[in-house]
Amino acid sequence: MTAVLQRSFRVLEELAIAPEGRTLSELVNELGLPLSATHRLLADLIEQGYVRKDERRGEFLLTMKMPALGLRFLSAAGIADIAQPILERLAGQCGELVRLALVEDDQLIYVAKAQGARQGIVYDPEMGRPVTLSVSAAGIVWMSTKTEEEAMALVSRQGFGTPAEFGPRAPTTFKALMPMVELARSRKFATTQDMFLPAMSSMATPVYGPAQEVRAVLIIAGPMSRLSEEKMEELAPVLQSTAQELSAASSVSPMFRRALNSRQTEPAS
Numbered sequence: 146m147t148a149v150l151q152r153s154f155r156v157l158e159e160l161a162i163a164p165e166g167r168t169l170s171e172l173v174n175e176l177g178l179p180l181s182a183t184h185r186l187l188a189d190l191i192e193q194g195y196v197r198k199d200e201r202r203g204e205f206l207l208t209m210k211m212p213a214l215g216l217r218f219l220s221a222a223g224i225a226d227i228a229q230p231i232l233e234r235l236a237g238q239c240g241e242l243v244r245l246a247l248v249e250d251d252q253l254i255y256v257a258k259a260q261g262a263r264q265g266i267v268y269d270p271e272m273g274r275p276v277t278l279s280v281s282a283a284g285i286v287w288m289s290t291k292t293e294e295e296a297m298a299l300v301s302r303q304g305f306g307t308p309a310e311f312g313p314r315a316p317t318t319f320k321a322l323m324p325m326v327e328l329a330r331s332r333k334f335a336t337t338q339d340m341f342l343p344a345m346s347s348m349a350t351p352v353y354g355p356a357q358e359v360r361a362v363l364i365i366a367g368p369m370s371r372l373s374e375e376k377m378e379e380l381a382p383v384l385q386s387t388a389q390e391l392s393a394a395s396s397v398s399p400m401f402r403r404a405l406n407s408r409q410t411e412p413a414s
Contacts, residue, residue, distance in 0.1 A: 149186070152178060156186050157195065157211065162274070166204030227394050228257050235387045236261030239380050241367035245352070245391070246276050246283050248360055251299055253283055276362075277341070279322055280306035280315045282349035283362040286335035288326045290351055290359050296326055306341075314339040334385060336377045338369055346372035350385050353392045363388045 155176050160167060169187070173180050187205055190196040194210050228245050236243040236259035243261065246253040253276035278284025279300050288296035297319055305322075308315045314337075316322040329335035334350040341347060347366040354360035365372070365384055 152176075152182065153186050153190060156183070156190065157207070160196065160205065160207045161211075164206070166199055166202070166206040168204050172205065228391060229259070231387060231391055231394065232257055232259035235259070235363075235365070235383065238383055239365050241365050241372055244283075244364040244366065246362045246364065248287070248362075251302060252276070253278070253287060253362055275303075277306040277311065278303055280311045280337070280340045281364075282329075282335040282337045282347040282366075283364050285322075285325050285337065286329045286349045286351055287359060287362050289329035289335065293323065293326075296323070311341055312339040312343050312345065316340075332381075334381050336374065338374065341366075344369050346374075346377065348372075348377045348380065348384060350381075350388045352388045361391070363391060 155178075156172065159172060159175055167175070169180065169184060172178075172187075173183050176183065178186075187196060187198075191198065194208055196205055197208050198205050232243045232245060238261075240261045243259045244255050245257040247256050255274060255276065276283050278288060288299060291299070300319070300322065305317050306315050307317060316325070325335065325337075334348060336346065336348045338346045345366065346369045347364055349362050349364040351359045352361040352363055363384060365377075365380060
């Protein structure tokens with residue numbers, strides 16, 4: 146990847162987490178790039194229609210072109226048509242936020258959601274961002290489908306989430322994390338409390354593709370005041386049965402079929 150292209154992606158990724166926009170100086174400080182180079186990158190991205198400038202406030206913002214590309218891809222991949230009705234039904238049953246995160250190389254990415262909570266605290270983290278594996282039920286249950294060495298390598302590449310950034314119970318060592326992974330391996334689902342965010346709970350289970358590889362993770366998340374350990378135990382069967390339904394439906398999704406085809410064409414080792 147050329148340096149210019151790499152820097153352009155860094156600008157886009159920074160703007161993607163700042164819907165209110167970033168000034169030129171803020172982008173320079175955040176990305177550690179020279180001012181003149183950042184200005185040229187922004188000019189090129191504006192010319193291509195991916196970024197616009199708020200002339201009144203001097204801030205740069207993403208246009209809808211890139212989000213539209215993502216939505217178009219998810220639609221073509223069958224994610225919205227196949228998964229959304231299933232997620233909506235589960236959200237209605239549990240009364241909490243339901244998410245689907247797809248496996249993409251060595252990351253999990255949130256791609257779909259349904260909100261079951263109609264009043265009180267509504268838990269809804271940002272869409273489209275990678276899952277922090279060490280502090281999330283999704284990450285823990287995904288790692289439970291891998292060998293210990295593979296799981297530790299995933300966390301080593303991404304880094305541990307810290308209590309200062311996430312919740313007070315966020316594990317910061319493999320000694321603390323790996324027993325959670327082992328428990329998830331035996332239960333076929335994972336639960337967390339006070340790890341991703343203070344006073345928040347989550348639970349997750351794998352969704353398998355046609356070749357029996359993990360292609361996604363199904364998640365329920367909400368406040369600990371509603372989503373206690375006892376409540377999560379109660380919801381585990383419906384979470385797992387919904388994941389099985391998604392697995393069965395995945396055969397008609399181009400995204401899931403892509404994993405099957407790539408696996409079938411891998412050379413024998």
